[in-house]
Amino acid sequence: MTDEPSNKPFPTPLKIRGRAHARPRHPPAGDGRDADFCQTCAFADVCLAVGYGMTELNALHCLVEHVGPFRSGEYVFRDGDPFRSIFAVRAGTVKTSSVDHTGREQVLGFHLPGEVIGLNAIYPDRFPCNAITLEKTQCCRFSFPKISALATQMPAVQRHLFRMLSKEIGTAGSLAGDHSADARVAAFLADLSERYAARGLPGSRFHLSMSRADIANYLRLASETVSRVLTRFRSIGLIDIVERELVLRDPPRLRDIGQDLLRG
Amino acid sequence: MTDEPSNKPFPTPLKIRGRAHARPRHPPAGDGRDADFCQTCAFADVCLAVGYGMTELNALHCLVEHVGPFRSGEYVFRDGDPFRSIFAVRAGTVKTSSVDHTGREQVLGFHLPGEVIGLNAIYPDRFPCNAITLEKTQCCRFSFPKISALATQMPAVQRHLFRMLSKEIGTAGSLAGDHSADARVAAFLADLSERYAARGLPGSRFHLSMSRADIANYLRLASETVSRVLTRFRSIGLIDIVERELVLRDPPRLRDIGQDLLRG
DNA sequence: GCAGCCACTTGATCCACGTCAACGGCCGCG
DNA sequence: CGCGGCCGTTGACGTGGATCAAGTGGCTGC
Structure with a gap:
């Protein structure tokens, strides 16, 4: 989610420039834990980018609602x-998923x-899929008319x-190619790793919160195939995996x- | 249904051999033919929706530039x-396409x-793909900062x-499933048909401006497979096809x- | 006219992955 | 404790579509 270097108006845009308004980044709204969550949030860039204007920051924080925790x-x-x-x-x-006509x-x-x-x-003005939690989960809700x-x-x-929407067009199509099972699984693991790392979480050691069946379904493979690929990856030293605890070696x-799937 | 040759934007294209363009490549918008084009344009909804305000309409027409014709x-x-x-x-x-690391x-x-x-x-702030014309083609260009x-x-x-972006997320993922060659080809033809019809062009009789190889590549099949499926579809009376002229029967x-691919 | 090329079709063979099946570990439950 | 359900792994086998190969027809250039 970090900005790529191509369009920087200034060398280091994420740092808060011009320290004229040295104010707390987060207005009174919420307890101390909000700050931690928001650091990793998809809207953090916005919040930082508009850090010079307290009114906008407040506006965003006013319209967000916390929902959950879900089990x-x-x-x-x-x-x-x-x-x-x-x-x-x-x-x-x-996990987001839909159900086809055969159920x-x-x-x-x-x-x-x-x-x-x-x-x-x-x-479509309706959710085209289900969103199901895979573990204990909390969310932020943004009214779309308001935002x-x-x-x-x-x-x-x-x-x-605009950027989030555009990005999702790219990621949605990445699974469309005809790629080998190896490439799909490798790309899946590398992608998860990068996304964890992008949020400041450890990228080479994490927990798979989804079942093999979910992974297989997502990658359009049979769960047996995913299982076989994972054990082979382990046997050649690419990964360590016990149960759902994964280490990228x-x-x-x-x-x-997985490189043909990872272009973005 | 009978075809409506007069509705075709162009007759079947002939190879136009190297001829320099005598007229300006970027004619200003505003000639009488615009109205026809704009009726079928993706922005027509906007133009109609805001039709009550001439200022907005003018704004859109001012920022659009016509590019082409491309051969x-x-x-x-x-x-x-x-x-x-x-x-x-x-x-x-x-046709939009990218080139993977193997070329x-x-x-x-x-x-x-x-x-x-x-x-x-x-x-990405860069085009992530090539856009290549498959026949004589004209486009409208909208400066993104301006729009x-x-x-x-x-x-x-x-x-x-927002809606166009959101829609494209859905369509980008539709090819990702594991679907049979039959389903892919059927969905491809039905989708083309609907899209032509949505713009007021005949939906059950049209010209395929792309090669079998392009279709196959798009559907992640071999061109031989596409060929076989098309001949089988013809043999069972689903379609008529000679060269690239297609009739949906x-x-x-x-x-x-193709229904599992067509949800959206 | 002929050679070369491209788009498309059709047939023959091959293989990556799906399907079916069996098994073991874990967990909650009666 | 035994039982059944779910999850994951592993093996045996079948198949849909890729690949390889050959042939046709149309178009281009010489």
Whole structure:
């Protein structure tokens, strides 16, 4: 989620420039723990980018609502629900999935802390998928009408929404290619790793909160195939895995194996 | 249904051999033919929605630039180009594709008159793919900074951009499933049909401006497989096809075969 | 007219992965 | 304690579609 270097107006845009307004970044809203969550949040860039204007910051913090905690297996929203809000994962993991006409589940994605879900509901004006928690999970809810209205007043918010939407177009298509099972699994692990790392969490050692069946469904493989690939990856020293605890032993090689899926 | 040759934006394209363009490449918007094009344009909803305010309408018409005509095989933009504008196809067909690390082309989509391309470039701030014309083609170019600025003043424009972006998230993922070759080809034909029909063009009889190889690449099949499926579809009366002229003889059945890919 | 090329079709073979099946570990429950 | 359900692993086998190969027809250039 960090900005790529191509469009920097200034060398280090994420640092808070011009320290004229040396004020607390987070207004009175909320307890101390909010700050920690927001550091890893998908909207952190916006909050930092507009740090010079307290009114905008307050506006964002005023319209966010905390929902949860959900226990594992609960719905954040359901396929067909009318679209009113987008959500950011605060803590935990959320799986999005739809059900095809034969009743089989189709896993669309896994969403980690700091990531936003529900953007694909804007067009149909209904959620086109279920969002199901895979462990104890908390979310932030943003009323879409409100954040849209805010976006008309705060170009940084509008720009951020455009960018998140655009990014998701790219990621949604990445699984479409015809790639080997090895490439799919490797790319999956490397992608998870990078996304954890991007939020400041350890990227080479983490817990898989989803089942093998969910992984397989997401990657459009049979769960047996995922199992076989994982054991082979372990046997050649690419990873260590016991149960759902994963250690990446050779991330560059992993990324290499999955590289055609990882372009973004 | 009978065909309506007069509705075709162009007759079947002949190879136009090297001829310099005598007229300016970027004619100013505003001639009488605009009205026809704009009826089928992706922005028509916006223009109609805000039709009560001439100022907004003028704003949109002021910022649009016409580019082309391109001959078959020309680039509207290239992978890696800095992102400054989005494009709408006015007439013709555009193929978007990227090239993977082994040098093989990956077709991402085909874009018909009235459809918008380039939205996936907002996030990386560079075009993540090539856009190549498949026949004589004209486009509209919208400066993204300008249309963004306009969106802050015209909620209808902002809303429309959000919706187009959101819609593309859904379509980008539709090929990701593991579907049979039959389902893929059927869905491809049914989708093309619906998109032509949505713009007022005949949906059950049209010209395939892309090669079998392009179709196969897009559907992640071998071109031989596409060929076989098409001949089988013809043999069972689903379609008629000679060269690239296609007639859908049983659209409902076609949609049924491809239905898991067509959700959206 | 002929050679070369490209798009498309059709047939023959191969293989990566799906499917089916069996098994073991873990957990909650009666 | 024994039982059943779920999750994950591993083996045996079948198949859909890729790959390889050959042939046709149309178009281009010489």
